[in-house]
Amino acid sequence: MLSVRGYHHVSAYTRNASENATFYTQALGLTLVKKTVNQDNPFMYHLFYGDEQGNPGTEITFFELPHAAKTHRGSDAITLTTFIVDSVDALTFWKTRFDNLQITHSDIQTFNEYSLLRFEDQDGQRLAMLSKGDHSGETSTLEGIPQSYRINQLGPNQLTVSDVEQTIPFLVSHLGFNHSLTVDGVAVLHASANDEVEIWVEQNSQAQKERPGRGSVHHIAFAVADLDELQQWSTYFTDAGFQHSGVVNRHYFHSLYIKDGSGIVYELATEGPGFTIDEKQDVLGQRLSLPPFLESKRTEIEQKLKPVIIGGQL
Known part of the structure; x- marks a missing residue:
């Protein structure tokens, strides 16, 4: 049976690209690894943040919707995105940092085997720092964040649904997850x-x-190895009677999109070719990158997009 290999990215909505970039790079210490556009609406920014290489599994991405209203929270949605850090000491560091930056956050809590610190970004997206272990030690710092306290990768995502039978069987039977346990009414599934x-x-x-x-979060993307494996997924979902997007070329990776019975959107995305296909690593995210089919519209696109300015008020 096919099974997802790991997380690839999570994609959400922001009202303001500059405020978003300031928060995720300066407050959280992530790297803006690709400044591009929504390929289905090229006059909308699509910003990718992650580690310095933009490796799959480290990325959170945002579509800019300047006129978006506030999310009305409810069910049948992705309601929590987490980041993995190395230790409870790291969580203590982040709690103090969030106090200093006046970022909304909880106390350090526990769930299952994890310690976690919930917080929100400038748009009210629900996030958490999460740690299993308790490694220690400090090395160099960037944006005032010691290396040993930095975000390593994406962690678990939480779904809130009106009927778990519309979601859990899909994850188990079709994406290769196992339902291992239920903690405080929350089902925990592992790939x-x-x-x-x-x-x-x-x-x-x-x-x-x-x-x-x-x-709000638009979709969760899981990693698959390559285009051949993605084609296997496409064939599998077609044979199983599901409607899906088919394979879509996103230039930096290939994708397939599908929904479960609760309306949760999942993407399967290849691990390559990656963000250095059109930029060298040392300049990732510094200019507007466009896939080849949009290059002829670069002047028009750049005229309609406001510059992304990092460094404003957090």
Whole structure:
């Protein structure tokens, strides 16, 4: 049976690209690895953040919607995105940093075997720092963040659905997850090909369906090895009777999009060719990158997009 290999990225909505870039690079210490556009609407920014190489599994991305209303929170949505750090000491560091930067956050909590610190970005997106271990030691710092406290990769995503039977069977039977346990009413699922990849699913049948806006998550993307494997997934979903996007060339990777019965959008994305296909690593994210089919519209696109200015008020 096919099974996802790991996380690739998570994509969400922001109201303001400059404020978003300031938060994720200066407050969280991530790298803006690609400044590009929504390929289906090229007059909308699509910003990618991650480690310095933009490796799959480290990336969170944002579509800019300047007129987006506030998210009306509810069910049938991706309601928490987490980042992995090395230690509880790191969480203590981040809690103090969030205090200093006046970023909304919780106290350090526990869930299952994790310690976690919940917080929100400038659009109200629900996020958390999460740690299993307790490694220590400090080395160099960047943006005032010691290397040993920095974000390593994406962690579990939480789904809130009105009926878990519309989501859990899809994850288990079609994406290769195992439902290992339920903690405080939250189902914990692991990918059979990589048990470090978790999805948390909670049921809230009383909540209205989320009305997405700024700060809401559009989709979770899982990594597959290459285009041949993605084609296998496309054939599998077709044979299983699912509607899906088919294979889409996103220039930096190839993708396939599909929904479960709750309306949660999942993307399967290849691990390559990656962001250095059109930029050298030392200049990633510094200029507007466009896929070849949009290059002829570069002047028009650049005229309609406001410059992304990093360094404003957090």
